[in-house]
Amino acid sequence: DAKTTQPNSMESNEEEPVHLPCNHSTISGTDYIHWYRQLPSQGPEYVIHGLTSNVNNRMASLAIAEDRKSSTLILHRATLRDAAVYYCILRDRESSYGKLTFGQGTILTVHP
Amino acid sequence: DGGITQSPKYLFRKEGQNVTLSCEQNLNHDAMYWYRQDPGQGLRLIYYSQIVNDFQKGDIAEGYSVSREKKESFPLTVTSAQKNPTAFYLCASSKTSGVTGELFFGEGSRLTVL
Numbered sequence: 298d299a300k301t302t303q304p305n306s307m308e309s310n311e312e313e314p315v316h317l318p319c320n321h322s323t324i325s326g327t328d329y330i331h332w333y334r335q336l337p338s339q340g341p342e343y344v345i346h347g348l349t350s351n352v353n354n355r356m357a358s359l360a361i362a363e364d365r366k367s368s369t370l371i372l373h374r375a376t377l378r379d380a381a382v383y384y385c386i387l388r389d390r391e392s393s394y395g396k397l398t399f400g401q402g403t404i405l406t407v408h409p
Numbered sequence: 410d411g412g413i414t415q416s417p418k419y420l421f422r423k424e425g426q427n428v429t430l431s432c433e434q435n436l437n438h439d440a441m442y443w444y445r446q447d448p449g450q451g452l453r454l455i456y457y458s459q460i461v462n463d464f465q466k467g468d469i470a471e472g473y474s475v476s477r478e479k480k481e482s483f484p485l486t487v488t489s490a491q492k493n494p495t496a497f498y499l500c501a502s503s504k505t506s507g508v509t510g511e512l513f514f515g516e517g518s519r520l521t522v523l
Contacts, residue, residue: 333512340413340499340514341452384451397512399444399451 301385306404309375317370317403319385324365329388331397332359332370334381341384341399344370380407411436415500415515422487422494422522430485430518432500439505441483442512445469446497455498458483487520495522 302320309315321330332344345352345359347368352359358371372379384402413434422428434441440459444452454467458477472491477483483502487494498518503510 338517340501340517341512342514343511346511397452397454399453401449401451 300398301387301400303383303385303400303403305401306406308406308408309372310408311377312374315372315375315379315405315407317372317383317385317405318367319369320367321385321387322366324387325389327389330359330361330365330368331386331388332357333384333386333397333399334379335384335402336381344383346388375405375407377407377409380405413500413502413513413515415498415518417518418516420518420520422520424522425489427486427488428494428520430487430498430500430520432483432485432515434481434483434500434502434513436502436504436513437480438502438513439480440503440510441477442501442503443467443473443475443483443485444499444501446499446517452499455485494520496520 329346329348331346333341334344335341345354345357347359347361360369382402382404384399386397416431420428442457443455445455446452453469455469455473456464456467456475458464461477461480464475464477472488474486499514501512501514503512
């Protein structure tokens with residue numbers, strides 16, 4: 298399976314934008330890029346996903362590099378509730394089931 | 410409200426005992442999954458089921474068993490054969506098993522073996 302690389306941790310101030318990077322240099326043409334986040338002692342929560350084009354939803358934006366070897370999750374205005382572990386995951390379109398391979402993710406700390 | 414319910418939230422077990430974790434969903438989802446999370450680590454897939462009466466092993470199925478007799482239920486049994494069962498267990502479901510299907514997770518069950 299193609300792997301992703303994320304920084305172990307990042308910090309932000311409240312109400313400032315946050316850019317969470319993810320490298321996936323071995324991504325295949327059939328891999329979708331998914332982001333989930335996990336608050337302490339809770340199950341992960343879906344954030345966003347994309348294939349080639351940039352995507353926006355109510356939670357975040359996903360910017361995908363033209364060569365698809367990296368992507369960035371953008372939180373436009375961080376709040377204290379955004380403090381979580383953020384996982385960047387590749388899902389193969391060829392997979393017949395919803396296997397998500399979680400790495401260690403990025404721990405986001407938001408300062409008031 | 411629709412969602413996934415896991416129980417119990419906390420469970421203690423003595424070595425050598427089997428324990429069953431419950432997972433119920435009322436989202437009418439076809440696919441269900443069990444993941445294990447160890448401290449500071451990502452999630453690892455134990456078992457998954459795409460349809461009633463069918464399930465498949467994930468990456469770390471040894472020492473675990475599941476059943477899928479009803480669409481809404483996917484219980485996980487941690488058997489005495491599981492060498493290191495202390496972990497945080499997460500159940501999830503998705504409408505389809507396709508690559509764009511969003512997974513919905515429960516709040517987890519924390520198992521501690523004494």
